[in-house]
Amino acid sequence: MTRKQRRSVLIGGCMAVLAVAVGLVLFALSDSIVFFYSPSEVMAKELSPGQRFRLGGLVEDGSVVRNRGTTVRFVITDKAKDLPVTYTGVLPDLFREGQGVVAEGMLGADGVFQADKVLAKHDENYMPPEVAAKLKEQGLWEGPEQASREAEPSKVN
Template sequence: MTRKQRRLVMIGAAGLVLAVAAGLVAYALRDSIVFFYGPTEIAEKGVAPGTRLRLGGLVEAGSVQRGPGQEVRFAVTDSKTVMTVHYSGLLPDLFREGQGVVTEGVFEGGTRFKADSVLAKHDENYMPREVADTLKKQGHWQPGEDKPGAGTAPAAK
Protein backbone atom coordinates (compact mmCIF):
# COMPACT_ATOMS: atom_id res chain seq x y z
CA MET A 1 0.00 0.00 0.00
CA THR A 2 1.26 3.40 -0.84
CA ARG A 3 1.42 6.25 1.61
CA LYS A 4 -1.56 7.98 -0.05
CA GLN A 5 -3.71 4.83 0.17
CA ARG A 6 -2.92 4.38 3.88
CA ARG A 7 -3.85 8.00 4.55
CA LEU A 8 -7.21 7.55 2.74
CA VAL A 9 -7.93 4.35 4.68
CA MET A 10 -7.19 6.14 7.98
CA ILE A 11 -9.43 9.09 7.05
CA GLY A 12 -12.20 6.70 6.00
CA ALA A 13 -11.91 4.71 9.24
CA ALA A 14 -11.99 7.90 11.33
CA GLY A 15 -15.07 9.08 9.43
CA LEU A 16 -16.79 5.75 10.03
CA VAL A 17 -16.02 5.88 13.76
CA LEU A 18 -17.40 9.43 13.97
CA ALA A 19 -20.57 8.44 12.08
CA VAL A 20 -21.17 5.49 14.41
CA ALA A 21 -20.58 7.70 17.47
CA ALA A 22 -23.02 10.33 16.16
CA GLY A 23 -25.61 7.62 15.46
CA LEU A 24 -25.28 6.23 18.99
CA VAL A 25 -25.67 9.69 20.54
CA ALA A 26 -28.77 10.43 18.42
CA TYR A 27 -30.26 7.05 19.38
CA ALA A 28 -29.63 7.66 23.09
CA LEU A 29 -31.22 11.13 22.94
CA ARG A 30 -34.25 10.19 20.84
CA ASP A 31 -36.73 10.67 23.73
CA SER A 32 -34.92 13.62 25.33
CA ILE A 33 -34.88 15.84 22.27
CA VAL A 34 -38.52 16.91 22.70
CA PHE A 35 -38.77 20.18 24.67
CA PHE A 36 -41.78 18.97 26.65
CA TYR A 37 -44.67 16.54 26.68
CA GLY A 38 -48.32 17.49 27.03
CA PRO A 39 -50.51 15.59 29.53
CA THR A 40 -52.12 13.56 26.73
CA GLU A 41 -48.73 12.58 25.28
CA ILE A 42 -47.58 11.34 28.69
CA ALA A 43 -50.72 9.22 29.07
CA GLU A 44 -50.54 7.82 25.53
CA LYS A 45 -46.81 7.18 25.55
CA GLY A 46 -46.95 5.18 28.76
CA VAL A 47 -44.11 7.04 30.48
CA ALA A 48 -42.69 5.05 33.40
CA PRO A 49 -43.03 6.55 36.90
CA GLY A 50 -39.79 8.16 38.04
CA THR A 51 -38.97 9.49 34.55
CA ARG A 52 -37.58 13.02 34.48
CA LEU A 53 -39.22 15.22 31.83
CA ARG A 54 -40.91 18.52 31.06
CA LEU A 55 -44.68 18.94 31.15
CA GLY A 56 -46.39 21.80 29.32
CA GLY A 57 -49.92 23.08 28.85
CA LEU A 58 -52.38 25.52 30.37
CA VAL A 59 -52.92 25.98 34.11
CA GLU A 60 -56.50 24.84 34.63
CA ALA A 61 -58.86 27.50 36.01
CA GLY A 62 -59.72 26.99 39.69
CA SER A 63 -57.00 24.39 40.23
CA VAL A 64 -54.35 26.37 42.13
CA GLN A 65 -54.21 25.31 45.80
CA ARG A 66 -51.64 26.75 48.16
CA GLY A 67 -50.43 24.65 51.08
CA PRO A 68 -48.22 25.35 54.07
CA GLY A 69 -45.03 27.27 53.31
CA GLN A 70 -44.41 27.43 49.58
CA GLU A 71 -46.28 24.23 48.67
CA VAL A 72 -48.53 24.64 45.61
CA ARG A 73 -50.73 22.21 43.71
CA PHE A 74 -52.25 22.99 40.35
CA ALA A 75 -53.51 21.18 37.28
CA VAL A 76 -51.97 21.41 33.81
CA THR A 77 -54.22 20.55 30.88
CA ASP A 78 -54.10 20.39 27.11
CA SER A 79 -57.94 20.40 27.02
CA LYS A 80 -57.98 16.61 26.70
CA THR A 81 -56.06 15.29 29.72
CA VAL A 82 -55.37 16.87 33.12
CA MET A 83 -52.16 16.32 35.10
CA THR A 84 -51.84 17.36 38.77
CA VAL A 85 -48.56 19.16 39.54
CA HIS A 86 -47.03 19.40 43.02
CA TYR A 87 -44.46 22.16 43.43
CA SER A 88 -42.53 23.52 46.38
CA GLY A 89 -41.02 26.96 45.84
CA LEU A 90 -41.75 30.43 44.57
CA LEU A 91 -43.89 30.62 41.47
CA PRO A 92 -43.01 33.11 38.71
CA ASP A 93 -44.79 36.46 38.99
CA LEU A 94 -46.66 35.84 35.74
CA PHE A 95 -47.97 32.42 36.81
CA ARG A 96 -51.78 32.37 36.85
CA GLU A 97 -54.73 30.24 35.91
CA GLY A 98 -55.49 29.94 32.21
CA GLN A 99 -51.90 30.79 31.22
CA GLY A 100 -49.31 28.66 29.44
CA VAL A 101 -46.77 26.93 31.65
CA VAL A 102 -43.86 24.50 31.31
CA THR A 103 -42.81 22.53 34.40
CA GLU A 104 -39.73 20.40 34.79
CA GLY A 105 -39.60 17.49 37.21
CA VAL A 106 -40.43 13.82 37.76
CA PHE A 107 -43.51 11.95 36.56
CA GLU A 108 -44.88 10.08 39.60
CA GLY A 109 -47.38 7.90 37.74
CA GLY A 110 -51.08 8.17 36.98
CA THR A 111 -51.81 11.88 36.69
CA ARG A 112 -49.25 13.10 39.27
CA PHE A 113 -46.19 15.17 38.47
CA LYS A 114 -43.63 16.51 40.98
CA ALA A 115 -42.11 19.71 39.61
CA ASP A 116 -38.83 21.28 40.69
CA SER A 117 -39.12 24.29 38.37
CA VAL A 118 -42.02 26.19 36.82
CA LEU A 119 -41.74 28.50 33.81
CA ALA A 120 -44.63 30.83 32.94
CA LYS A 121 -45.11 32.73 29.72
CA HIS A 122 -43.38 36.09 29.93
CA ASP A 123 -46.02 38.46 28.53
CA GLU A 124 -49.47 38.39 27.00
CA ASN A 125 -48.17 38.01 23.43
CA TYR A 126 -45.81 35.08 23.89
CA MET A 127 -46.24 31.42 24.65
CA PRO A 128 -43.56 28.76 24.16
CA ARG A 129 -43.95 27.45 20.60
CA GLU A 130 -44.26 23.84 21.74
CA VAL A 131 -47.13 24.69 24.15
CA ALA A 132 -48.89 26.76 21.49
CA ASP A 133 -48.51 24.03 18.84
CA THR A 134 -49.95 21.41 21.19
CA LEU A 135 -52.86 23.67 22.13
CA LYS A 136 -53.51 24.39 18.46
CA LYS A 137 -53.47 20.64 17.72
CA GLN A 138 -56.03 20.12 20.49
CA GLY A 139 -58.22 22.94 19.11
CA HIS A 140 -57.76 25.07 22.23
CA TRP A 141 -55.73 27.92 20.71
CA GLN A 142 -56.97 31.47 21.30
CA PRO A 143 -58.51 32.93 18.13
CA GLY A 144 -56.75 35.90 16.55
CA GLU A 145 -53.24 34.45 16.91
CA ASP A 146 -51.89 33.50 13.49
CA LYS A 147 -48.51 32.21 14.57
CA PRO A 148 -48.28 30.39 17.90
CA GLY A 149 -45.27 31.48 19.88
CA ALA A 150 -44.90 34.84 18.15
CA GLY A 151 -46.06 38.23 19.26
CA THR A 152 -48.13 40.50 17.08
CA ALA A 153 -45.98 42.60 14.78
CA PRO A 154 -47.03 46.07 13.62
CA ALA A 155 -48.26 46.26 10.05
CA ALA A 156 -45.84 47.66 7.47
CA LYS A 157 -46.82 51.01 5.97
Protein backbone atom coordinates in the same frame (compact mmCIF):
# COMPACT_ATOMS: atom_id res chain seq x y z
CA MET B 1 1.92 0.35 1.15
CA THR B 2 1.09 2.60 -1.76
CA ARG B 3 0.18 6.24 -1.43
CA LYS B 4 -3.45 5.49 -2.23
CA GLN B 5 -3.65 2.83 0.48
CA ARG B 6 -2.11 5.17 3.10
CA ARG B 7 -4.65 7.86 2.21
CA SER B 8 -7.51 5.35 2.56
CA VAL B 9 -6.23 4.20 5.96
CA LEU B 10 -5.87 7.83 7.12
CA ILE B 11 -9.41 8.72 5.98
CA GLY B 12 -10.81 5.55 7.58
CA GLY B 13 -9.03 6.32 10.86
CA CYS B 14 -10.35 9.89 10.88
CA MET B 15 -13.88 8.63 10.24
CA ALA B 16 -13.58 6.12 13.11
CA VAL B 17 -12.34 8.82 15.52
CA LEU B 18 -15.18 11.12 14.42
CA ALA B 19 -17.76 8.36 14.93
CA VAL B 20 -16.45 7.67 18.45
CA ALA B 21 -16.53 11.40 19.29
CA VAL B 22 -20.13 11.75 18.05
CA GLY B 23 -21.13 8.66 20.03
CA LEU B 24 -19.57 10.05 23.22
CA VAL B 25 -21.30 13.42 22.78
CA LEU B 26 -24.68 11.78 22.22
CA PHE B 27 -24.18 9.54 25.26
CA ALA B 28 -23.26 12.54 27.42
CA LEU B 29 -26.30 14.52 26.24
CA SER B 30 -28.77 11.67 26.71
CA ASP B 31 -29.26 12.58 30.38
CA SER B 32 -29.97 16.24 29.62
CA ILE B 33 -32.45 15.72 26.78
CA VAL B 34 -35.97 16.40 28.07
CA PHE B 35 -39.04 15.75 25.91
CA PHE B 36 -42.14 17.96 25.90
CA TYR B 37 -45.63 16.49 26.28
CA SER B 38 -49.16 17.76 26.80
CA PRO B 39 -51.42 16.05 29.39
CA SER B 40 -53.21 14.12 26.62
CA GLU B 41 -49.90 12.75 25.33
CA VAL B 42 -48.79 11.76 28.84
CA MET B 43 -52.01 9.76 29.31
CA ALA B 44 -51.76 8.19 25.84
CA LYS B 45 -48.08 7.22 26.13
CA GLU B 46 -48.38 5.92 29.69
CA LEU B 47 -44.93 7.23 30.63
CA SER B 48 -43.14 5.37 33.38
CA PRO B 49 -42.73 7.02 36.80
CA GLY B 50 -39.32 8.61 37.23
CA GLN B 51 -38.87 9.56 33.57
CA ARG B 52 -38.05 13.27 33.18
CA PHE B 53 -40.04 15.34 30.72
CA ARG B 54 -41.64 18.74 30.28
CA LEU B 55 -45.36 19.08 30.75
CA GLY B 56 -47.09 22.01 29.10
CA GLY B 57 -50.56 23.40 28.92
CA LEU B 58 -52.83 25.83 30.72
CA VAL B 59 -53.17 26.17 34.49
CA GLU B 60 -56.75 25.12 35.15
CA ASP B 61 -58.94 27.81 36.72
CA GLY B 62 -59.56 27.24 40.43
CA SER B 63 -56.94 24.51 40.74
CA VAL B 64 -54.09 26.37 42.49
CA VAL B 65 -53.79 25.32 46.14
CA ARG B 66 -50.94 26.68 48.25
CA ASN B 67 -49.90 24.36 51.09
CA ARG B 68 -47.65 25.20 54.00
CA GLY B 69 -44.33 26.70 53.05
CA THR B 70 -43.64 26.95 49.35
CA THR B 71 -45.47 23.81 48.17
CA VAL B 72 -48.12 24.47 45.51
CA ARG B 73 -50.54 22.05 43.89
CA PHE B 74 -52.26 22.88 40.61
CA VAL B 75 -53.63 21.18 37.52
CA ILE B 76 -52.25 21.55 33.98
CA THR B 77 -54.79 20.98 31.22
CA ASP B 78 -54.83 20.97 27.44
CA LYS B 79 -58.66 21.25 27.50
CA ALA B 80 -58.92 17.52 26.75
CA LYS B 81 -57.05 15.92 29.67
CA ASP B 82 -55.83 17.18 33.05
CA LEU B 83 -52.75 16.28 35.07
CA PRO B 84 -52.21 17.28 38.73
CA VAL B 85 -48.86 18.93 39.50
CA THR B 86 -46.98 19.47 42.76
CA TYR B 87 -44.21 22.06 42.92
CA THR B 88 -42.07 23.08 45.86
CA GLY B 89 -40.36 26.41 45.39
CA VAL B 90 -41.09 29.98 44.44
CA LEU B 91 -43.36 30.28 41.41
CA PRO B 92 -42.63 32.86 38.71
CA ASP B 93 -44.35 36.22 39.25
CA LEU B 94 -46.46 35.76 36.10
CA PHE B 95 -47.82 32.34 37.11
CA ARG B 96 -51.66 32.52 37.07
CA GLU B 97 -54.69 30.38 36.54
CA GLY B 98 -55.78 30.16 32.92
CA GLN B 99 -52.29 31.02 31.61
CA GLY B 100 -49.80 28.93 29.66
CA VAL B 101 -47.14 27.14 31.66
CA VAL B 102 -44.35 24.61 31.16
CA ALA B 103 -43.30 22.46 34.12
CA GLU B 104 -40.22 20.25 34.10
CA GLY B 105 -39.95 17.19 36.33
CA MET B 106 -41.17 13.62 36.51
CA LEU B 107 -44.34 11.65 36.99
CA GLY B 108 -44.73 10.12 40.45
CA ALA B 109 -45.99 6.61 41.13
CA ASP B 110 -49.29 8.16 42.31
CA GLY B 111 -49.87 9.81 38.90
CA VAL B 112 -49.02 13.30 40.14
CA PHE B 113 -46.40 15.24 38.18
CA GLN B 114 -43.58 16.32 40.53
CA ALA B 115 -42.22 19.54 39.04
CA ASP B 116 -38.83 20.91 39.96
CA LYS B 117 -38.97 23.84 37.53
CA VAL B 118 -41.96 25.93 36.41
CA LEU B 119 -41.83 28.41 33.53
CA ALA B 120 -44.64 30.92 32.99
CA LYS B 121 -45.51 33.15 30.07
CA HIS B 122 -44.13 36.69 29.99
CA ASP B 123 -47.00 38.78 28.59
CA GLU B 124 -50.65 38.47 27.62
CA ASN B 125 -49.91 37.57 23.99
CA TYR B 126 -47.22 34.96 24.63
CA MET B 127 -47.65 31.25 25.05
CA PRO B 128 -44.66 28.87 25.16
CA PRO B 129 -44.13 27.66 21.57
CA GLU B 130 -44.43 24.00 22.53
CA VAL B 131 -47.73 24.59 24.36
CA ALA B 132 -49.14 26.74 21.54
CA ALA B 133 -48.24 24.12 18.92
CA LYS B 134 -49.88 21.29 20.88
CA LEU B 135 -53.05 23.27 21.57
CA LYS B 136 -53.26 24.46 17.95
CA GLU B 137 -52.90 20.84 16.72
CA GLN B 138 -55.93 19.94 18.79
CA GLY B 139 -57.84 23.07 17.68
CA LEU B 140 -58.09 24.27 21.28
CA TRP B 141 -56.19 27.56 21.04
CA GLU B 142 -55.93 30.44 18.61
CA GLY B 143 -52.82 32.52 18.82
CA PRO B 144 -53.01 36.31 18.62
CA GLU B 145 -51.55 36.22 15.10
CA GLN B 146 -54.29 33.84 13.90
CA ALA B 147 -57.08 35.82 15.57
CA SER B 148 -55.81 39.10 14.07
CA ARG B 149 -55.65 37.54 10.59
CA GLU B 150 -59.24 36.39 10.88
CA ALA B 151 -60.35 39.86 12.01
CA GLU B 152 -58.84 41.59 8.95
CA PRO B 153 -60.91 41.53 5.77
CA SER B 154 -59.15 39.75 2.94
CA LYS B 155 -58.00 41.83 0.01
CA VAL B 156 -59.16 40.77 -3.43
CA ASN B 157 -57.08 41.90 -6.41
